[in-house]
Amino acid sequence: MADLPDPESSRPAKPTLDSVDLHILRELRENGRISMAALAEKINLSRASAYNRVELLTRAGVITGFSARIDPRLVGLDICALVFVTVHPQMWKSFRDALQGMPDVEYCSITTGEHDAMMLIRAADVSSVHEFVTGVVAIRPEIKAVVSVVVLDEVIRKPYLLPSDIPQRPQQAERLGMTRWTRPAAERESLPRQ
Numbered sequence: 001m002a003d004l005p006d007p008e009s010s011r012p013a014k015p016t017l018d019s020v021d022l023h024i025l026r027e028l029r030e031n032g033r034i035s036m037a038a039l040a041e042k043i044n045l046s047r048a049s050a051y052n053r054v055e056l057l058t059r060a061g062v063i064t065g066f067s068a069r070i071d072p073r074l075v076g077l078d079i080c081a082l083v084f085v086t087v088h089p090q091m092w093k094s095f096r097d098a099l100q101g102m103p104d105v106e107y108c109s110i111t112t113g114e115h116d117a118m119m120l121i122r123a124a125d126v127s128s129v130h131e132f133v134t135g136v137v138a139i140r141p142e143i144k145a146v147v148s149v150v151v152l153d154e155v156i157r158k159p160y161l162l163p164s165d166i167p168q169r170p171q172q173a174e175r176l177g178m179t180r181w182t183r184p185a186a187e188r189e190s191l192p193r194q
Contacts, residue, residue, distance in 0.1 A: 015060040020045065022164050024053055025062070029159055032066045069159065077122040080151040081129045083137060084115035091142035098140055104132050115147065126150065 017025075023043045027034060034042075040050035057063045072080070087095045095117070099108055107120040119137075123129045133148045 015057075015062055017062070021053060021057060021062075022162055024050070024057065025160075025162055026164075028054075028063070029162075072122050076124055079123045079126055079129055080154060081121050081123065081133075082149045082151060083119040083121055083133055084111075084147040084149075085117050085119070085137060085143050086114075086145040087116045087142050088144050095140070095142040098142065102132075102136060104128075104136070115145075 020043060024039065027039055027042050036047050036051045036054070039054070040047040043050060045053070054063065072078075085095075099105060099119075102119075104121045104123060105119045106122055108117060110117050121129065121132060123132065129148065129150065133146055137143060138146045
């Protein structure tokens with residue numbers, strides 16, 4: 001790993017990761033509790049080099065921490081829901097501050113499109129989701145609209161992605177965005193264009 005954050009800057013420099021760093025991150029994604037000796041063996045480095053690499057990745061902010069992953073159902077949180085909110089303009093700071101007092105929220109992101117934010121919540125049952133949406137979120141003065149969706153099945157859940165996970169795809173010659181091009185019916189082809 002070449003670059004470390006500049007302590008003088010307010011934002012750390014983006015580190016340059018090499019193939020060894022990416023290999024370390026792939027191994028840690030599979031087993032965050034792997035010993036340094038086992039990690040070193042898997043990536044064909046000395047134990048000291050593996051340890052130094054992990055330390056550099058941590059100091060650079062690439063590795064932000066280690067934690068256990070649990071199955072929410074086995075701890076009594078059987079329901080997952082997505083809650084989409086539209087926030088009144090000029091009330092963003094208050095909304096962001098209010099999120100800190102919502103322990104039901106596992107994840108929240110600010111989004112583009114129809115809604116302003118998406119929250120992933122966990123609950124014991126559907127009535128708890130309803131109570132959270134109507135009794136906690138919808139009554140907030142910052143909230144203009146709320147839409148909730150119960151998740152039926154979580155098909156893929158990865159702790160993180162790496163650039164090497166995403167395959168190279170050929171560039172398309174003509175990008176039309178999310179629209180679909182439909183050719184006009186044969187009888188409309190002969191109509192004069194305006």
